[in-house]
Amino acid sequence: MWNWSGSDLKLRLTLRVAAVSMLCFAAIAGYFLIEADRSVRARIAAVADVAARTLELQQSKIQWLNNPRSDFPDLDGVAASVMAPGLCLAFRSNSGEISQRFCGGTQTDTAAPPLAFAALYRRLFDPGREAVRPVVSRGQAIGEAVVWVDPAVLTAEAWHDAGRLMAVLMLALPLLCALVYAALSRALRPTRLIRDGLARIATGDLAARLPPFDLAELSAIGDVFNHLAERLAAALSDRNALTQKLIVVQDEERRHLARELHDEFGQSLAAIRALAASARLTAVQDCPTLLAECDGIARTATDMMETLRGALFRLRPPDVDELGLAASLEGLIAGWNGRSRGQPRFEIVILGSFERIAASTGANLYRIVQEALTNAAKHAGATRVMLRLEMRETASAGGGGEIVLAIDDDGRPGDPQGDPQVKSGMGLLGMRERVAALGGRLNFEAGQSAGSSLRVSVPVAAGREAAFVERAA
Structure with a gap:
């Protein structure tokens, strides 16, 4: 039939x-x-x-x-x-x-x-x-x-x-x-051009335009197509600008919150520990029955300081500006291995030198790795996560080289990072916007049975230009 x-x-x-x-x-x-x-x-x-x-x-x-x-x-x-x-x-x-x-x-x-x-x-x-x-x-x-x-x-x-x-x-x-x-x-030969134009729009090429046609009906379709492409390009540009602005505001809020927690809450916890230690000395001489309560206060303050230290580490990566991207990522991996006690196991391979990259490039790549590791460890249930960072010298990147970041895990296929319904969430969306701000490319693939892979490539020249723009702003 x-x-x-x-x-x-x-x-x-x-x-x-x-x-x-x-x-x-x-x-x-x-x-x-x-x-x-x-x-x-x-x-x-x-x-x-x-x-x-x-x-x-x-x-x-x-x-x-x-x-x-x-x-x-x-x-x-x-x-x-x-x-x-x-x-x-x-x-x-x-x-x-x-x-x-x-x-x-x-x-x-x-x-x-x-x-x-x-x-x-x-x-x-x-x-x-x-x-x-x-x-x-x-x-x-x-x-x-x-x-x-x-x-x-x-x-x-x-x-x-x-x-x-x-x-x-x-x-x-x-x-x-x-x-x-x-x-x-x-x-109907012009319909092939219309189909090709729609295919280009579907792949993200918003610069696609249709030429004028002889038939009035097809010419009207071409005019509407070109108008929609222009509107879509403008809307996507506005959305990208807004998202990048939100990312900047979010990072600033994180830094501000980290400073507030470190300066106010951290000092308060340190004071509580000092008071607990002083109260313990007094209790040893005057009231030995209060020793247990003083030790409990000191332990609680110590635990709260450890929790605060972990929150400060997630809110603001202090080592990126001081130690560089490679050392910061090694510290991040070591921290994950220390907290997870080997389950899952995190590994890192670094090839090339990253001492001369822009600060914004390092900070954004650090945030991308941080988000990806969190998804793999907490949502995908991965038992092994492999991080590979490589500096490649390519002529296509304007002679400045290209940073290639690869993260592979063996998490379950239904994890939020690979779920199409969660794929457009703030996690992956934030990664895409950070990569787009650096002029790079991002590709995410989830395996059919298990595992997922994230690939990010960023031209070094774009990162330097972004850093210049950030400092100028």
């Missing part, structure tokens, strides 16, 4: 033209059959008129000559001049007796029509009907001149005519379809 939902437009239109053409041919064939039937009716009616006039003249001649021995009826002359295959001519008396009859033979070279066509033709046209004309003598009807055509002959002739039309249809229809398909292919 034909799949109309996925069929070619040119083929669909060609098939519709073919169907309409067949209906037109069927209507033409029906028209010719009706006209042929009318022609036959008119011919046998004319023959019946001639036969009746001839018989009336014969009867008048007999009465004028007073010759009762003359042969009547005598249809030889009429039959000789009008006889055709299948045509029958007869005289029928008032009593219903046929006195004389002539019938032409049938053509032997005519193929017999199909039974279905014969039944339909006889039902529609009744080819055996007679043409009857009265024969009058002295004002009284003495009989009838009867003319008819053999139904089998008329049916065979109709089938012969319909067959010729069908032969013409079989020859003309494929040619017509080929011409229509070629014309539609030429007329």
